Amino acid sequence: MSQDINDNETKQLKDFLGSSIDYYQREFERIAKEQKFSFNLAAVLFGPLWAASRNVWALFWMLVVADVVALVIIGRSLWGSEAYPEASLLFGLSLLALCRGVGGCLANHFYRNYFSKWCTGQEQSGGLSAHRIGIGVVLMLATYPLTVYRFSAASVVEYLETFPTSRDVALKSAYWIDEVFDWLTLSLETFFGSITDAIRGVLDLLDLLLIGTPWPVMTLLLLLLAWKKAGWRVVVFTAAALAYLGFFGFWDKAMSTMALVGTSVFVCLLFGIPIGILAAKKPRFNAVLTPVLDMMQTMPSFVYLIPAIAFFSIGKPPAVLATVVFAMPPMIRLTTLGIQQVSPSVVEAMLAFGASPRQVLFKAELPLAVDSIMTGINQSIMMSLSMVVIAALIGAGGLGYDVLFSLQQLEAGKGLLAGLAIVLCAMILDRIIQGRKKE
Amino acid sequence: MTNLSTPLPAIECRNVWKVFGKRSDEALAAIKSRGLTKEQVLEEFACVVGVADATFQVREGEVFCIMGLSGSGKSTLVRHINRLIEPTAGDILVGEDNINALNQQDLRRIRAEKIGMVFQHTALLPHRNVRENVALSLELRNMDEQQRLKIADDKLALVQLTGWGDRMPAELSGGMQQRVGLARAMAADPKILLMDEPFSALDPLIRRQLQDQFVELAQVMKKTTLFITHDLDEAFRIGHRIAIMKDGAFVQIGTPEEIITAPADDYVAEFVKDISRLKLVFAHTVMQPLQAYLKEHNLKADNLDLSQYPTAARDVDLNQLIDLAADHDEPIVVLDGDTAVGIITKRQLLRGIQGESNGK
Numbered sequence: 001m002s003q004d005i006n007d008n009e010t011k012q013l014k015d016f017l018g019s020s021i022d023y024y025q026r027e028f029e030r031i032a033k034e035q036k037f038s039f040n041l042a043a044v045l046f047g048p049l050w051a052a053s054r055n056v057w058a059l060f061w062m063l064v065v066a067d068v069v070a071l072v073i074i075g076r077s078l079w080g081s082e083a084y085p086e087a088s089l090l091f092g093l094s095l096l097a098l099c100r101g102v103g104g105c106l107a108n109h110f111y112r113n114y115f116s117k118w119c120t121g122q123e124q125s126g127g128l129s130a131h132r133i134g135i136g137v138v139l140m141l142a143t144y145p146l147t148v149y150r151f152s153a154a155s156v157v158e159y160l161e162t163f164p165t166s167r168d169v170a171l172k173s174a175y176w177i178d179e180v181f182d183w184l185t186l187s188l189e190t191f192f193g194s195i196t197d198a199i200r201g202v203l204d205l206l207d208l209l210l211i212g213t214p215w216p217v218m219t220l221l222l223l224l225l226a227w228k229k230a231g232w233r234v235v236v237f238t239a240a241a242l243a244y245l246g247f248f249g250f251w252d253k254a255m256s257t258m259a260l261v262g263t264s265v266f267v268c269l270l271f272g273i274p275i276g277i278l279a280a281k282k283p284r285f286n287a288v289l290t291p292v293l294d295m296m297q298t299m300p301s302f303v304y305l306i307p308a309i310a311f312f313s314i315g316k317p318p319a320v321l322a323t324v325v326f327a328m329p330p331m332i333r334l335t336t337l338g339i340q341q342v343s344p345s346v347v348e349a350m351l352a353f354g355a356s357p358r359q360v361l362f363k364a365e366l367p368l369a370v371d372s373i374m375t376g377i378n379q380s381i382m383m384s385l386s387m388v389v390i391a392a393l394i395g396a397g398g399l400g401y402d403v404l405f406s407l408q409q410l411e412a413g414k415g416l417l418a419g420l421a422i423v424l425c426a427m428i429l430d431r432i433i434q435g436r437k438k439e
Numbered sequence: 440m441t442n443l444s445t446p447l448p449a450i451e452c453r454n455v456w457k458v459f460g461k462r463s464d465e466a467l468a469a470i471k472s473r474g475l476t477k478e479q480v481l482e483e484f485a486c487v488v489g490v491a492d493a494t495f496q497v498r499e500g501e502v503f504c505i506m507g508l509s510g511s512g513k514s515t516l517v518r519h520i521n522r523l524i525e526p527t528a529g530d531i532l533v534g535e536d537n538i539n540a541l542n543q544q545d546l547r548r549i550r551a552e553k554i555g556m557v558f559q560h561t562a563l564l565p566h567r568n569v570r571e572n573v574a575l576s577l578e579l580r581n582m583d584e585q586q587r588l589k590i591a592d593d594k595l596a597l598v599q600l601t602g603w604g605d606r607m608p609a610e611l612s613g614g615m616q617q618r619v620g621l622a623r624a625m626a627a628d629p630k631i632l633l634m635d636e637p638f639s640a641l642d643p644l645i646r647r648q649l650q651d652q653f654v655e656l657a658q659v660m661k662k663t664t665l666f667i668t669h670d671l672d673e674a675f676r677i678g679h680r681i682a683i684m685k686d687g688a689f690v691q692i693g694t695p696e697e698i699i700t701a702p703a704d705d706y707v708a709e710f711v712k713d714i715s716r717l718k719l720v721f722a723h724t725v726m727q728p729l730q731a732y733l734k735e736h737n738l739k740a741d742n743l744d745l746s747q748y749p750t751a752a753r754d755v756d757l758n759q760l761i762d763l764a765a766d767h768d769e770p771i772v773v774l775d776g777d778t779a780v781g782i783i784t785k786r787q788l789l790r791g792i793q794g795e796s797n798g799k
Contacts, residue, residue, distance in 0.1 A: 343562070345562040348523060351550070352521055353575050353579055354548065355547070367564075
């Protein structure tokens, strides 16, 4: 029985190697018997080329890096840019020898790992191959001479030091983009104007509600909400946080920030949920949407402040829009996720009992996605608050402005107090909404 | 064409094919013209044959079981009846309606009013209480709330869940949830019940209870039922007729007794091998016809005094015959009405219990 296995393995090894079977069979057996030391002379002599010929590319690159470092040291000593050329020549040579030696010790281990991968059928070819040696030589020729020359020569040709640039291309592109922006601003003035008006309408309403309501009433309402949704611990926390906002003179500014956040989240909800539903229903739309959402989230927010100003001038409405760009992706993603997570058997049951697509959506999918959508709202709120300071740059006012002002005046104390106020606003909203989730 | 003396079948499938995949039409044409096997279709067209030429009728009030192992296409087939899956070819008739010719609106109406469905994994709406779940099909038809919740309570009583209406599905055990599923399927009082492995996910004891409960209920409600199962025992306990499915095609359709006494091929024979015959095989199958018995024992019909022998009707099962045989020494006389038609000796009874394939 064990003879069969051995025969089979020998046959596989033969197929794999093609040549020097006896050597590798002996070495692989030694490694299998827990004898960790196995030395490959060919790997020492030929270095990266051995690895390339055997298709072990991880080892190839490790050896290339070691070779280049050693060669640079040797080169510097020969070119005379070192204080003690003999010492550094000796150091370079011994480093080269050491690295090759380590490579020789590792070679058979790497090769054996590659062999077991090959046995599972994932890799196509083993053995020696002239084709791969060729690739190895080309790669080494492409990296060795220039790198060694760049690091060891006393003075280097200029075009090697810096990437050849073309300022003209960059300038022209930027100019064209400017032109497009200008044209858009002019030709779509009424469109942008009406968006601004709509956002300002919502903002003014919320401002009136939050700032206009006398503070004792507002406090009472917030505490009641906290108690209803999240229990007495959150009530205590909310009371303390509101007291801080009041005593330190942040009340009005905090309410103004809340109005800004509220408007942003409202816009996120208004567009995010329908887009999220559509993405859940249409895989193709989702495929297009995903990179757009990635871009919205990763692009630094300062970058889209510029077009926001160009189209909507400065003030609160463009601040809301910039915030929406940043805060809407989680809303969309979590709505999509929530709907996709609804068990297909529930949808099937709805259809089997005669539900129309609309009934499936409103009676099964949306109610079951509520938890996920709530998480989305929470995320949107948090991300909106994180944009407060940046939005203050274009005149959003509120707590963000205090932080920005302290930054400009180098008043660390004031800045920290205002920053803490933003954190507290975020925590009040977060705790109240989280409490809703736990039910 | 239709024979007027027999009523229209409640469900009829005519040459239904379902081939999954992008090139299903080509694949089906190739199957019909070149007779490809399932594997060849997969290799050549990258299509999977779900249902292959299924033709059957379910009579009004009948419980028709479709039995097959997983992957045999039984769940796919049952979804054609309410068109959750569209067939590649073939006709499906429910009563007078050709299901595939309906527009979306009529299809929804038929699903809501005529066809109730029970699923393997219950598929109750987790965010609604039990009563609202049961009332689902009525709600989808826009029945007013008071009326539909009252009907829901009635249906809950039918499956012995009175008083559970206000609970959430997650609070109920698996067996209870499945009873809610049954109540939901019956809420609209549909003519047809589709049951897709309703008891498969339950533990054996509960499964047995629910099977018994369902048999009782089926006798009262007399609903045409298409019952899918992978458990032959279950099919024999519940079904009036059974269809055995393999690789998307029907291997045999018949009553439990027909299947157990005359399996169509080795595949079916292998299935029924370990099934207890006691309640599935009846007197008329194991008896020796009276004339043959008389001839063998050189007796005359006039000499036979029936009062001396124990008697049994034609449709008495083996279990009862054993009781009779245990209490009497004489062979059992089988009666059709008042006339004797056959004799069962102890030898025949034992062979009948054993199964003919073993006996000969």
